[in-house]
Amino acid sequence: MRSARPLEIDLTARARIRDAAIAVFGEQGxxxxxxxxxxxxGVSPALLNHHFGSKKQLREECDAYVLDIVRETKSDYMRNPTPAGLLTALAEIEVFAPVIAYIVRSYQSGGALARSLFERSVADAEQYLAEGVAAGTIRSSRDPKARARYLATVGGGGLMLFLQMHQDNDGKTDFRAALRAYSDQMMLPGVEIYTEGLLTDRMALDTLLAEREKIASTNSDMENQ
Structure with missing residues (x-):
């Protein structure tokens, strides 16, 4: 993760409104x-409407900005992972709380905008994984698109479950504290699995690959008939 505080860079009125919207949407829905x-x-509703026109357009810009933060953060690390960069990111993980809260709220709300946000996150994951492959920091995949979708689904779903389990008795989540707990508890086992793997033999993988090849061969024969 990049060390710059993502919600404190641009102080123009338009950026202040966008950043406030991300924080408010994340906290209140x-x-x-x-x-x-x-x-x-700290602006008038009229100025907000002047810059964005509608609440829907404001949310769309928030979506784009949040995805940009995630994409740039991931891309930076995939291209050039360093011990110092990793430790800095872990030390500053709380600054991403508004972004994570916004993403969680979006997925919880469902609907077309949530689906759009997820599909764009999958596309971004495919992009930064490809950058990692090109840089030699990520292993190549037989199916890059499927891998990106898997990681986006498992990563997002796992984080949402973790955050759900860290709600207080009133159903509220302290995202800063929860992100710190997530980092402390999940980072090492997650990196261990991604770095060293989990299974000790190839049986499951070879079985799935053989079955996929069999299905592809059958479909090809049917198309040629």
Whole structure:
């Protein structure tokens, strides 16, 4: 993860509104009105509407910005992983709490915008994994698209479950504390699995590959008939 604080870089009015919207949506959900967002940004509702036109357009820009943070962070590390970079990222992980809260809220809300956010995150994952393969830091895959979708699904689902288990009695989540706990508890086993693997033999993989080849051969024969 890059060390720059992602929500404290651009202090223009438009950026302040966007950053406030990310924080407010993450804390309160997407039913929150534009007046609350404008108040959090320290601007008038009229100025918010001037910059974004509608709440839907504001959310779309928030989606794009959040995905950009994740993509750049992952790409930076895939291209040039270093011990110092990893330790810095772990030390500063709490600064990503507004971004994570926003993503979680989006997936929980469901609907077309949530599906769009997920599909774009899968496409971004495929891109930064490919960059890692090109840089020699990631192993190549027989099916890069499927691998990207798997990692986005498992990573996102696992994080959401972890955060769900860290709600207080009122159903609220301290995302900063939860992210720190997630890093402390999940990082080492996760990196161990991705680095060293889990299974000691190829039986399961070879079985699935043979079955896939058999199905592909059958489909090809049917198409040629």
């Amino acid at each position: 997407f039913s929150t009105g534009v007046r609350a967002i404008a108040a959090a940004a």
